[in-house]
Amino acid sequence: MIFHKMTLLYAGVLLALFSFLPLAEAGVIRAIRVEGSQRIEPETVRSYLKLDVGSSFDAEATRNSLNALYATGFFKDVALEQEGDTLIVRIIENPMVREVTFEGNDAFAADDLKKIVTTKARAIFDRGKTERDLAALRQAYRVKGLFLAKIEMLTKSADGNQVDLIYRISEGEKSKVQEVRIIGNKGLSEKQLLKKLLIQPTDWLSWYTETDTYDREKLLSDQNQLRNTYLDNGYVRVRVDSSVAELTPDRRAFLVTHAVNEGKRYKFGPIRIVGDFTELPEAELYKVLTVAEGDWYSQQRVRDSAEKLMDLIGDFGYAFLDIRPDKMINDEDNVVGLTYQVSKGKRVYVNRIEVSGNVRTQDNVVRREITLVEGDRFSASKMRTAKNKLQGLNFFETVEVTTPPAGDAELVDVKIKVSEKPTGTFTLGAGYSSQESILGMASISQNNFLGKGQRMVFSVAHSGVRNEYNISLTEPYFMDKKLSVGFELFRRETDQTRYSSVLEKANGGSISLGFPISEHLTDTIIYKLVETEVHYTGSDPTLASQVIREQENLSPYLASIIGNVLYWDYLDSRMNPTSGRSHRLVTEAAGLGGDVRFARVVTDNHIYIPIDSDKDWIGHLRGRIGFEEGMGEKIPIFERFFLGGSTSLRGFMPSGVGPRTAQGDSYGGSHFEQLNTELFFPILGMTDKGVRGLLFVDTGYLGESDLPTGVSDAGGVRVSTGVGLHWNSPFGPLRFTLGTPLVKEPNDKTRIFDFSIGSMM
Template sequence: MILNQVKAKRRNIAGLLVGTFLSGVVVPAGASAQELRVDEPANLLTDPAAREGTIVTLDVTGAERIERETVIAYSGLNPGDTYDASRLDQALRALYDTELFANVVITGADTGNLVIEIQENPVVNRIVLEGNKKLKNDEIEPEIRLAPRQIFTRSKVRADVDRIIELYKREGRFAAVVEPKIVTLDQNRVDLIFEITEGSKSKIRSINIIGNEQFSDGKLIKEMFSREAGGFLGFLKSNTAYDPDRIAADQQALRAFYLTQGYADFRVISAQAELTPDREDFVITFVVEEGPRFKFGQVSADSALRDFDEEAMMSLVGIEEGEWFDAERVEDVVTGLNETAGFIGYAFADIQPSYNRNGDDQTIDITFATNEAQRVYIDRIDINGNTVTRDAVIRREFRLFEGDAFNAAQIRRSEDRIKSLGFFQEELAIEQVPLGDDRVALALDVEERPTGQISFSAGYSSLENFLLAASISQNNFMGKAQQLSAGVNWSRYSQSVQVGFAEPYFLGRPILLGVDLYRRDFNSFNFVGNDRRTTYSQVSTGGGVRIGFPVTEYISAGARYRLVLDEIDLDRDTFFSDFDDSGSLDDDECDPLKAGTYLCGELGNRITSSIGYSLAFDNTNGIRATRGLRASISQDFAGLGGDVKYLRSVAAATQYVGLPADFIFSLNLQAGYIMPLEESEIVGRDEIRITDRFFGPNFRGFDIRGIGPRVERLAYDLEGNVIEDSSRVSNSLGGKAFYFGRAEVEIPVSAGVRNFGLRPSVYVDIGSVWDLTSPVTDDILFFCSPIDADGGLDPQIVRPDDGFASCDDIATGYLQTPGYREVFVGNSPSPRLSVGIGVNWVSPFGPLRLDLAHALLTQDGDETQLFSFNVGTQF
């Protein structure tokens, strides 16, 4: 009804000739105004004196572009023919039907000397669009059939108006109005102007459901695709624009829902969309009939397959008589039965349910029946679309080969393994092409995507001055699935470089062999007042080799060896003293009073020589998994030579579960412990050095190294009071144990948002880092420095013994200066907890991850962070 009203209005659109007010339109001298109507031509009129007679002569006037003979031929009149009023009217209609003429009149009917007076339709000079903002010219112009140098006709203009309005309807703008106007030019030419009033996007103001008794309107609307506009946070809603196709899909969604609830006779009687009086929005009304509720009756099977009999089929059905009828369960059973038939080689088995409705007791009997089918074998495997990746890289991921019996499970596993390469599109499927009764070809069409990643960043901060970072990696080097990576980071206080290479099929066998080399130079720091002060420097130079191989289809194993030289040092001018506690001259030594007790024990060069292994299980369906489990356990033993001895153990697992409505749930758990294999020689020093400890995974809501044991140094005055305006110095120390858990739900988005590359999620993180021996041994509240003979301060620093109230208790001639107190915090297994939202965005700048997280549970010393992001680009 509403659409008919819109069409009626459109048929009544008329445009009057506009003069020179239209921008860019010049009307030459002598141009005349002409009304442009896009409805039907005026009533056809002949000479009032028309009567029956014979055509004596026949002439044409007004022809400019069209030949006289052409006009006569179109009219169907010839000298010598008899004529009457109906014959002349027929000739006029024939001439108008050519759409070559704006006006036609036949005179001379009283004498038989007929004259056809014509006015030719003008030629289109140009076509102009005005008023369109939401749709650009290049979107509208393909819908316009009229073109410059074509004959102008009303019917063509009317058709073009219809197409433009239909284009706006597809964009949800049902209030759009298109008015065609012309400007006449010399030589019988016109400019055609389409004046467009786009209007606002038509929303769904309300959805009404009539006839529903068992379920509320709100419950049913949640099952639909369409949504009502407005309400709290209405601007975040999707599918609020009116779309006739979506309304049709809503009817199917309602029926599908009722069929899952046992209402087998449910039907949508009507679905009407009415435009509101202001022509801005739509009101949608569904009239439904629920019908009675049915239960499952007798459930049976009928098999024509030798290796998949009725008993085997019924063992997989799982539907009991007397349960409420559920069409979705029936579909799931059919899918499972067909997959099982495919697993044992029946690629073309077609198992379908047949229904028998019992109206008396409102039950539905179901029989799952299969037709006869032969075992099928793989004839060939065709791969298309790979221009970079070599065929061998893809074929070695297939679990089926030419000549093997068809197996649906192995085909699905092949799809998962190819997706896991990360080289191709996510929606990848192996097609089955029948070649006969017992042969099938497997066809795979791939669409390659970037497998390399390059990132570059530069910046400036008051802490680091200039910062530069660049990295490059290629996971499909030379199309052989080889992994090559290199990276460099540089700033005033930290520099690093690393390179790596891995061959996944060493010597043509499924054995991964990798080599990694790196050098990292890092300067830690803290603040004294507003001045940054470097604390310790750490230089790590090392490398390793690794090997991996499959154990079973889902389990793989690996081994590795690593050799690293760590050099930790402090600035001697700042943190070293030349006198011992008694004041006698000594070699340069780290002074705990200056550096902090936790640092002095870390100084020196140490070599780590470690060997390790790992076991991994992975049955997920690709890199961006939606189902399956990834789990791993690894251990590293340090002590195969070198200076340190420990056993590091780490376990991790992630389970992916596909939820209804395309939500994806994932649960990640991690835990680790590093056990020292020798005791520390110094009391108060932990057996595991700072470079080998755990600092925790990426814990959103907390800063990098923001949780776990740390030392805070507080400045005190001479009276032993904390100096409030001094900067608190805090250094993360890491721990020997950690655990971490994350529950995350990826939120489905509309096709447009998904095509934009956005994948939002919500998550909860929980974890902790702990188990470290406290490095704090003394509370230093003041320093005592001897004064030399000239009255100056001697650079000696004497540590006061316990119980000293002042430097006067030691000896005369000592100057007492403010000191500090070190506090050991954060060494607790108590959980830290955060919640947040994040989004993965495949941006024009590369893959970008944005997170906004709030820490709910913290411990003393933790450092929180509300927002974080990282970015790179692919090639």
């Protein structure tokens, strides 16, 4: 054994000596020659050497030179040799990367994968870097849930010492989350906890939401979300002991398990507000709190109360206000006392308002959403409102508002930094509805026209019932005032063959002027000028009703209409309201010029009432009332009221109720009353995916006090009921409704099933 070790030692020494034999002779370097360089200049090679002209041929310096050259990553092979008094540096350069491509990628776009790899086109090929790139790509696929993905890198030689890098990817199937379990929960149900989590078990919508994809970061977020859910329901001592994801034996799915220790449930104890703010009576501060002694503890309500105090006190000019809620947990009585410590700081005023990040959007478009001006006393609520308004414009990806000191202790600058996003869209749409058959549409819109915040739209729509062309432009701040001015031009053809044997052709336009009266109330004045033609669509004109013949003989007629719209909005969201109310009052009068005279009033009211704290169950009441008077003349048929269909009385066809001619044509009415009662409810916990069930009862009446000859009376009140499904799907809104009339008249036209499917491409 000793002999063997000595043999290895001598062999190593001899190898080291022979390795540097060409440089072993003592002497001085008189010249350095670089051989093999193609892209890299010889002078660049020499700059990495630890030897130079005039220095000795030194073994240690030689080793250091070799290491330095290899460390650059430029060379595949390097050799240093001595020829007399000349040092020869022989190099073989690493190839240059000509192109980086990906094959077999579907989960990621090629551009996204190119952002992950550090080796780019025109870079020097480095085997170490490409190995790290491979590891980064594999990690990206694991985050995406594709744990079975296989990635290999191929190199393909090209002219000029270049190579193409090809990443060949076999993605395999995603490793789905098969099951999510929560153990240790008693006070809160597993269903209540699961719906708050980012990672969900596979369901029929997973292809769209991808919530069933495992991700370590999501798992950690869910751990925190579980804790927050418990804190919002009174469990102040809750612990999430572990969150574990285990692969099934076939590595195709995960089992996620969260272990919790709930502890006891606590209520709010005494609540106090202390500090140095004295501008308002103490009772006014307590009024804005959303917490109350005796209620179950909620961390979210503690934060909400702090924000409301921030707005209330901050409006007195305190930009550096500090409100700290201190909790005192009493484990014996299971209560949490709460003390809001208020430190108002100094009262400050606005020095300058600065806007940055807006390249296309003009400065005044941003500034006009801010009600504060330079010199005003600082207001926290006005700043919060300004930020919300800027985000609501939908012009910007992000909006950041900061209020740093302006040098003077009593001044702050308001700095608004925005990041713009594209505001122009080209939209194609297609769909089908039981009311209009096949529907196609196209539109071009620009929400920030010329960077002035103006909205311009051109649209075309075609279906089995209507053809419509429309162009409009709206200026929300006319002459830099809170005046909304707009115009619209349109051409519309509506074929009512299914309901009234008539075809309407309308050409016209409108101008409008809108302005806010208060925070929740706006008023809009509208003038419309419309020319309308009425044509009988039956095969035999002699069979047309007298009413239709009269309408056809009078057409085309010109309607000059001036109207006013008052709109009150107290909804929490216009797109998907869950609480609040809205009211619309529309008054119109025709007769200022034109061929027809009438006046009408329509009111439309909505009330949304959340039934449960999570707002999964929502009650909705809609009430509409309309009345119109011909002012001594007959009201044209297309200016009358009609009821029936998915937007008024479900279970009846459009124009399916009301006065009707002997030939079966709908005549419409001069007044109507409509009440829709709805209950939205969750289906299989998919509310957050835009799916909701619906129960409804519709009630309506359409009447006419002065019926012409040949038109029968409308009868009484109609009532219908049914169920529905609403889904805000990835390809547009889907609405399915099954309705059945409970109260109807013999001449009514009914339809049990209504549905519409929209697609945005």
